Amino acid sequence: MQTIFQNLKFNKLNIIVFIGLIAIIGVITMQLVMLKQAFMFERKEIGDKIHFALQDVVNKIYGDNVNDVPSATPIKKVSDDYYVVNVNDVFEAEILEYYLKSEFQKVQLDVDYEYAIYDCASDEMVYGNYIDVEGDEQNEGEKCENCFTKKEGLVYYFAIRFPHLTYNYIQSLQQYWIYTGVLFLVLVIYVYSVFTLLKQKRYTELQKDFINNMTHEFKTPLSSILIASNYAAKQEEIEKHPKLHKYLQIIIEQSNKLNQHIERILNVAKAENNLMTLEKKAFNIVDTLELVKDNAGLKYPDAAIIFSTPKQEYKVVADAFHFYNIAYNIVENAVKYNNTTPQITIAIQETNKGLDLLFSDNGPGIPSQHIEYVFDRFYRVPRENKKEVEGFGIGLFYVKKICEHHGWKINIKNNQPTGVTITISIPKKSIT
Template sequence: MKVNKLNIIILLGLIAIIGILVLQLLWTRQAYTIEEKKFSQKSHIALLEVSKKLYEGTNNELPGDNPVQKVSNDYYVVNINNDFDPKILEFYLKAEFAKVNIATDFEYAMYNCQSDEMVYGNYVSYSDKDAAPQKVYFPKHKNLVYYFAVRFPNETSYLFSSLKFWFVLTIALIVILLIYVYSIFTILQQKKYSELQRDFINNMTHEFKTPLSSILIASHYLSKQPQIRSDEKLDKYTGIIIAQSNKLNAHIEKVLNIAKSDNSALVLHKERTELIAVIRNAVESIHLKYPETKVSIEAQRSEYHIAADAFHFTNIVYNLIDNSVKYCEKTPEITIRITEESDKLRIAFVDNGVGISGKNISFIFDKFFRISNSRSNEVTGFGLGLYYVKKICVLHHWKIVPSANPDGGLTMTLIMPK
């Protein structure tokens, strides 16, 4: 079974984002581990300096072994073979922690030889100066005579706060993943509805063509009958049936062509095309349909050559003029103005029609979009003409820009390379 390219792109995108998210989580975890090690190292350095200062001015020498022992993640014991004052200990702890940039709450306790128990010292708070001491049990340690213990009760939250950037980035990636999943779900739903719509239109138009072909065949047969030709009214009514059937058939063909082009890309056959000649041919077709229409061509030169698909370009010109005529409440007057720039041509179709409001002008190229105005109920169509025009312009890499005229009407400007 052929795998849809869109599904492959969606799957690869989802795998890529999930992979990045997993890597980000692993990096965050690694960053936390590194921060934890750094905190432990800084704590060791600070406590070692405190122990050195407690030996200063005494006859005892600093032992050769490391006096600092890490009992758990947030609990340290420092062996001092020397008696010391609790107030001096707290002063040294604050000073040394400040030197190594440890700014989290801590509490300490000291061993009392006389009572053979740990005596709680103080709770030093950096966040709340009025915080009440949180008396936590400090266990005794064997083979130690003079020692003190330090606990960091908020070490975990302190480490997390130092990783704010990593967590913000991780949350942002999670949000992006959720938005991506939601967008993909929406795209798939829209794709499903679009396919249902296209299938419905194809089936509907094919069902219309069968009885319409029968009507046309029967109408042409009737129009050739002597009884019909001899009766002026019957001949007129038969002509109306044939004309309206042909118009309906043209609409159905347009719907089918649009549905076909949506399903598979149109292939353009570009060739060197004479611009004014194509416009004149389209104007002649318009005059056959609307004899009262006045169309003038304003150009600085008699010939302009462009690279275009002549068939589709003719349809563009015809559709733009046809729209200008249909949405006009008086005698249609259309000016086709061709101007040159350094490397571009501008073809402006200026009409004297009913115009269009600013809030609707950005929607006129949408499929099936029709504007509610004084002429919309009288004009037949499916809202596919300008959608087709926009599609062909995009395939040619041209621009089409609509703009309202100051004195009423609309200007559709085609911008194309020379």
Template sequence: MKFTRFNIVILIGFLAILGVVIMQLFLLNQAYSFEKKEVEDKIYYALLDVVERIYVDNNSELIVGNQIKRVAHNYYVVNVNDAFENNILEFYLKKEFAKVKLDLDFEYAIYDCGTNNMVYGNYITSNSQPSKKCIDCFTKNDELIYYFAVRFPTLKQSYFTSLKQYWLYTIVLFLVLIVYVYSVLLMLKQKRYTVLQNDFINNMTHEFKTPLASILIASNFANDQKEIKQNPRLSKYIQIIIKQSNKLNEHIEQILSLAKTDSNNIDLSKTEIDFRKVLELIKENILLKYPEDIVFEFHFSKKLIIKADEFHFYNIFYNIIENAVKYGSKKPIVKISMRENEKTISIIILDNGNGVPKKDLPFIFDKFYRVERKDSKEIEGFGIGLAYVKKIGQLHGWKIKAENANPGLRVSIEIPKSDIHE
């Protein structure tokens, strides 16, 4: 796999989240071990106090040795080695467990020397809903004579309950990891589709340009022929072919430029550009292309020399101004002015059309997005002109936005003063 910046960021993000999940699992394991140790200690010392109370009641000397033996994780055998009563044992068990705040269900059984069997005592619950008793769970110990056994049926569940916040954090982290991996897979899939799309666009547009160039050469040659000039009908058809071919050629150039900016293969060659001269050139070309009566109004308080890529700079303003003409009124008026603040100068292009529907306005700079005209059922263009404008503006470090002016659409380009020489 090629280690691009995108892949490195994804890998670092994945490793970071995975590291946090592993750390959380480690903390969860530590918390579980700590909780288990704490509960076992409570049980041990509570049972030891029970034995001591029994010996105090019997006025006997406490035996030396290990009286408490853990047979299983929730099963304890306590060697008393002295006589004791059932009801007294239950009282002491309740009291000592409450003293150490051991809020667990428990059941106990006492060894009966006469019958040589474990006699089930009682099931003590910490709430009003006791679990099922397990009388057969208590087994004899042939090495002891006076002893009892205590079982905690809900001990393991209590560990998980007490660690519920740790479990919650762990589950959330796993969900974050799953969402991250899923999002990355979607991005990689989208990126692959974008690459395929750009390759397709580049290949198709290049394939279109060769036959289109031949059509234009042949059409221009035919247009100069005497027979064509003398036949108004044929001359009109040739003019249509030339006009539509040039229009198609412009669309192809826009698609190529946009595909190039998307692939980040564009290099800006910045020079100092006289903005007023560029506007005059755009005005001249627009008036040649459109037969309507177009009014241009330039309102500038000073001369602006802008540092930008000359080719793309021209294309940015040509696209915006041409849109102002195309989507303006039947007698288009295009006003170009400037607004200055402390750090930037904004160039504003305003037309006198119907503006853009509110629902479409946030998306007009999106690639391939087109707005339906109120005065025409046909949706014009490919939706790439303003996307190209936005992309080139971003590459220059400029901010471009559009808003309805009632009437018309106002497009403003905010340029830092560091790119402007007055």
């Protein structure tokens, strides 16, 4: 465990984990302190009850014999569960047992006990009886006649033992033990969850490193393929051979498409790891959105793309390259996931807080149980009766990350009766 925490980086997740661990350990420590205090209190309370009850027993014996009670205490505590009482006067075993029962009952001491009386004639401890609070006074299985030893220097005395006193302490603190057990269970679950989270985090980082390394490794051979293919396509022999020319165009087209996917994955990786450097400058977003409309219209001639704006100039301080990419991604998604003739509307609206860019379509919409996850990395909405659309599920994740890096807000909602609307809110501080 020490090695794992030494290798942790000082980031927000680790700080939260550390604070949570300290908080739980602190609560458990406080609970253990309270448990110890409650145990000491219970121990003292029962000890006081035993002492007072035994003192009253001695007083009654002295009263029966019409003698004065000595000033020195006759009760000697050998241990928590063993007492020696110096009566220093004659007494009967039956009377002693009666007084013990009545006095313990007065102080509400519901614990089993047994006693023995010193016999001067035999110079031995004579076992008296085992008293069970539940009423079984002859509980032979609980007797311990050899547990009583002589006390030198005393003549008239008896000894009393409480065999289950420690168990009574624990039983009386039952609710404290339950609370402590629950807290320890919480700590175990928390530690297990942290280890699972850290392991999952490590696997995620390894996955990201693998994807990043893989895409970088793909870039070099792919660039070589594109250079060689473009060169070969311009050769006279290839241009004169229609089939070869067609095959080379397919290679170039698919290589460019693969290159776009790789670039998109790299951009997402940079955005997620905060390695992306935004080149912010003021530009007219109307021109950029017009360019998005035109380029999407050329690529998807069947799509009807409408762009509306109250004014022909809205200057925004942002990264123009990434702004174009997120706008084009949204429009392209609206076209690709539409199972009818696509109709996309791009609109600029002025608000009290700044500008809203609205991208609406007439597609099938997104099921309510999936709509909150569409901006998650690699998440793709399951679709029925529709052929699988190319992609990795990172387009909208990239869009959201770019908006976050700019300090913009983005949300998505279903339209009525069909389609969705994605809204990008640009605050006034980004508008010049």
